[in-house]
Amino acid sequence: MFAQVRGSDAHRLLLDAAHRLAPLDAALARDTLLEALGAAIFAGRLSVGAWLREVAEAARADLGGRFGYVWANQPAAASYTPSPTYQFNSAGSVNTITRSGVGQYTVRLPSIGSAAGHVQVTAYGDVLARCKTVNWYPSGTAQLVNVRCFTFGGSPRDTQFTLTYTRGTGLLRATPAAYAWANQPTTASYTPATAYQYNSAGYANRITRQGVGVYRVWTPGMALGYGDVQVTAYGLDSRYCKVDYWTPSTGIQVRCFSTVGAPADTYFDVSFVR
Numbered sequence: 001m002f003a004q005v006r007g008s009d010a011h012r013l014l015l016d017a018a019h020r021l022a023p024l025d026a027a028l029a030r031d032t033l034l035e036a037l038g039a040a041i042f043a044g045r046l047s048v049g050a051w052l053r054e055v056a057e058a059a060r061a062d063l064g065g066r067f068g069y070v071w072a073n074q075p076a077a078a079s080y081t082p083s084p085t086y087q088f089n090s091a092g093s094v095n096t097i098t099r100s101g102v103g104q105y106t107v108r109l110p111s112i113g114s115a116a117g118h119v120q121v122t123a124y125g126d127v128l129a130r131c132k133t134v135n136w137y138p139s140g141t142a143q144l145v146n147v148r149c150f151t152f153g154g155s156p157r158d159t160q161f162t163l164t165y166t167r168g169t170g171l172l173r174a175t176p177a178a179y180a181w182a183n184q185p186t187t188a189s190y191t192p193a194t195a196y197q198y199n200s201a202g203y204a205n206r207i208t209r210q211g212v213g214v215y216r217v218w219t220p221g222m223a224l225g226y227g228d229v230q231v232t233a234y235g236l237d238s239r240y241c242k243v244d245y246w247t248p249s250t251g252i253q254v255r256c257f258s259t260v261g262a263p264a265d266t267y268f269d270v271s272f273v274r
Contacts, residue, residue, distance in 0.1 A: 010039040065169025066112040068143070070095050071124070072105060075149075075158040103149040103156035107163055113138030116195035117167030118179040119269055120232050121147050128152050129159040130240050132233040133269060136165065154238035154259035168198060170273045171230065175200040177273040178219040181234070182207050182254075185265035210253075213263030214244075217252040217270050224248045227274035234267035241268045 014036035071086035079098040087095045091111035098106050115138055123131040134146035145165060151157045170177025181196035189208045191197075197205045201221025208216045224246045231254050233241040244253035252272060258264040 010036075014039055066090055066114065066117065066143075066167040067165070067169060068095060068109040068112055069162070069164040070097065070107055072097050072107070072147075072161045072163065073124070075099070075160055099158075101156070103158055105147045105149070105161075107145040107147065107165075108139075109143040109145070109165055111141050112165070112167070113141050113143040114167055117143070117165060118171070118181065118196065118198065118271060119145055119163065119165050120171060120230050120271060121145075121161055121163045122230075122232070123149060124160040124162050127157070127159050129157050130238070131159065131161040132235065132240065134234070134236055148236065148238075150238040150259075152259075166198075170198075170200065171271045172273050174273055176222050176227075177271070178205055178222050179269070179271040180205045180207065180217060180219075182215060182217070182268045182270060183234075185209070185256075185267055209265075211263070213256040213265055215254045215256075215268075216250065217254060219252065219272055222272055223274055224251065224272070227272055229270065229272050231268055231270045234269055237266075239264050239266040241266065243270075246272070 014032055017032050067090040069088050070082045072082060074080050077099060079096065081094060081096050089095055089109055089112065093110035096108045100106065119133045119136050121131050121133050123129045129149050129151060131147055131149040134148050136143060136145040143165060145163060147161060147163065149157055149159045149161060164171060171179065178199045179197060180192040182192065184190050187209060189206065191204050191206050199205055199219060199221060203220035206218040210216055225248050229243045229246050229252050231241050231243050233239055233256060238259045239256060241254055241256040244255045246252040252270060254268060254270060256264055256266045256268060
């Protein structure tokens, strides 16, 4: 109705409203974006084609999702703002990093805070080190992500790392995509918490334990004959995880280890994107 009343400029107004709503209400932003797409199609014969393309591209990017990343390249600094070239925040805010001890960091992602989502973190550089997620949670409107880094022997170590946070969209803001927080390491089979899993096909992901430190992640609707899988161990200790393989028939297999390389049950974050 709004599109019919407003005519050829309706989609422009709706698209602007969707952008403004995105940091505040994901569901309403999606609905508004769909209205904008419908209005653009309705007005297609009346308006410039570039607007129709802009609305379609915005819909494809899914304005409702939250997304941010950083390259943490000053491991000894007490507090700093990463280079704008190597950081991003879907709300347009500036991310920052603080160091609270050897190998202990907190990444602050303003304006996208939520008790939900997914994190991947990887050590960076030519030093022998591993990094992992400790936890993430909202503080006001910001998302805080705590990271710990270790030597291969399990001692805390300062090091560079990369970190990506996402909620309600794929790790690269692309689909098909899925993620899950595996937080029941000794359970034979379970469905991860809704707030900490995502499947762009609309299905619920599932995790099964095959043995000590061996897990299968099932992501219905995902074309696992293609794409990319990432995994990050979760928690305070120095246990770590890796991707074993992924296939359409077996799902995603993850293996986790103690510091000395023995199989070990532990929490982890896993993501798939094509």
